[in-house]
């Protein structure tokens with residue numbers, strides 16, 4: 001088995017047990033990851049169609065199932081359920097197995113659950129395209145899709161708890177709390193929200209609160225903790241430095257658990273709700289400064305003195321980018337939640353800019369970083385090309401910065417114009433249009449990045465070629481893949497000829 | 501000491517609290533809402549949707565209008581909603597007591613529709629606008645909803661429901677008629693009227 005020791009202190013025995021742990025997660029984790037990358041591509045297609053339709057409404061004009069009001073929720077649902085959630089599950093299974101020092105339980109079952117989840121996304125997307133969506137953001141998939149997500153979520157929870165209670169490591173690492181908590185929260189959130197929504201358990205405006213209690217917590221209590229846990233693992237691992245402060249990380253975890261929960265109503269500011277519900281949301285959002293600052297200090301202080309490693313390590317570069325964006329998006333979010341800020345930005349593209357800085361700049365970038373770390377370990381293979389990784393990094397990072405900053409800027413002024421009744425509404429539409437075109441351009445860059453990533457993933461998974469010459473860093477130069485294969489074929493040919 | 505049960509229970513509590521505080525308690529509070537009797541004959545506000553407007557709500561949902569339009573008016577002095585004439589008062593919880601699903605929306609790529617029925621009661625305007633938004637609102641980025649209309653070829657009698665398209669938008673010798681879904685959607689839009697002066701929405 002081709003695997004180098006991780007870190008200078010790893011004994012032979014530890015190395016063997018680590019390899020066995022990684023082996024146990026090979027099939028399920030690869031499956032969750034590969035599916036997520038597939039959905040990332042599908043989500044990008046849906047994103048580009050929605051984006052172009054916002055400035056050229058006649059694009060694919062008269063096709064009912066591609067109308068903006070359907071393809072846009074399809075984008076959101078694919079990137080949330082397909083890409084984000086599946087990537088998160090892959091990450092959490094692998095991480096928890098590693099941190100508990102146990103082999104991943106029930107690999108077959110967990111692989112099966114990935115397929116169930118995939119079927120759920122497929123069915124849901126078809127339903128929304130066919131006009132059976134519910135127009136409830138993040139919960140558009142019809143009720144009959146719920147078991148496809150609820151059952152795997154419970155299965156993942158069971159596997160996670162099993163690993164945690166049978167763990168062989170002596171102490172608990174901070175990431176494990178986040179992972180455990182996220183898997184407890186997701187099924188409760190999802191089942192409660194679907195139940196309340198589809199069985200009429202809540203009436204009137206409470207439906208809207210339920211909607212955003214789910215929507216907000218799905219971001220804050222499901223994908224966010226997993227990405228934070230991943231960064232908490234990867235940054236010390238790659239740099240070889242311990243986490244700055246254990247006590248800070250404890251404070252960070254519990255303050256996130258307590259305050260994020262209450263912030264959902266900041267999505268309804270100015271709406272027809274009693275004022276106290278919004279106030280609770282604003283206070284919750286303000287208190288979020290605590291976990292965000294603690295995580296920022298911990299991650300930044302761990303990086304201190306080793307920033308030069310960003311030049312070489314793809315994992316670290318993606319992860320640190322994501323971790324910085326966590327601070328940025330969250331600070332922005334806390335300010336955005338203030339009533340005076342929401343008066344301007346609530347109904348504008350500003351929200352969309354923030355959404356992508358968060359879910360893409362922070363969460364997705366950390367997932368990319370994690371996959372660059374995990375895939376080589378579970379496949380015993382290396383990334384085929386440093387150039388593809390570069391395309392991925394620059395396409396994604398420049399793309400999301402242009403997208404996020406551009407739309408936050410434009411959204412702010414869109415809101416200012418909208419609040420001034422002297423300006424005709426259609427002028428706000430005309431004002432934002434160039435920025436929407438800019439979004440399509442940066443979205444194209446991001447899509448190209450995703451294609452480069454998918455090619456890399458395809459190559460590392462397919463057994464067509466093995467790269468065994470050490471890890472692929474940004475500074476690695478290798479013959480291009482085609483040439484590599486050609487050469488290999490030539491060599492084999494020569495060997496055959498020599499034999500005959 | 502094994503702290504696993506403690507952690508899991510704590511994590512569970514955090515979410516149980518927010519569920520009760522944000523969802524269950526307000527829901528229980530709103531259940532006390534009653535419609536207001538508006539006239540001696542006993543008519544009430546709000547009334548549930550019925551007939552074509554009710555069917556039209558499904559069209560509104562399936563076309564995803566919500567992704568670009570809100571149905572909520574913010575209070576006077578908070579944003580430009582009232583000064584833009586999107587309503588004569590803020591909307592409050594009672595306005596939505598019969599809404600299922602509730603379609604508040606979070607995005608104003610297009611204007612608010614909470615009172616579009618009061619602002620724009622004309623069926624003809626809505627048909628033209630849905631058929632091609634450029635006719636009524638040049639420069640809009642709203643898509644055309646031409647699949648909610650049928651084209652009837654020349655040679656037939658001008659059908660009764662044909663919409664009054666400007667000649668530039670109409671192919672020679674054809675007529676455009678809304679489908680049943682198109683009619684339902686327009687009735688739903690015309691039912692969007694939240695101008696009744698509810699006592700709690702005085703400000």
Ligand code: HEM
Pocket residue numbers: 137219220223224263266267268285286288289292326329330331332333334335336337338342345346347351352354355356357358359360362363606
């Ligand atoms: C302290 C942390 C944060 C706070 C207080 C916060 C606050 C907010 C606020 C006020 C909105 C605007 C809602 C609206 O106007 O409709 C929003 C939207 C959003 N935020 Fe955050 N945010 C935070 C962090 C994050 C992070 C880390 C992510 C990514 C994982 C994220 C993802 C989103 C998304 C996707 C939306 C759009 C929701 C939608 O309308 O569909 N936020 N956030």
Ligand code: HEM
Pocket residue numbers: 043044047048050051054072075076079080083084351352355356359360364439440442443444446447567607609
């Ligand atoms: C390929 C690049 C992408 C482009 C061009 C793009 C474009 C868009 C567009 C046009 C919308 C609708 C905006 C509107 O309704 O006004 C949207 C919404 C959204 N996108 Fe993306 N997107 C991209 C990638 C992603 C990815 C990878 C994620 C998640 C990881 C994501 C998460 C979201 C979310 C959460 C929303 C809903 C925001 C809200 O309702 O406030 N997007 N995106």
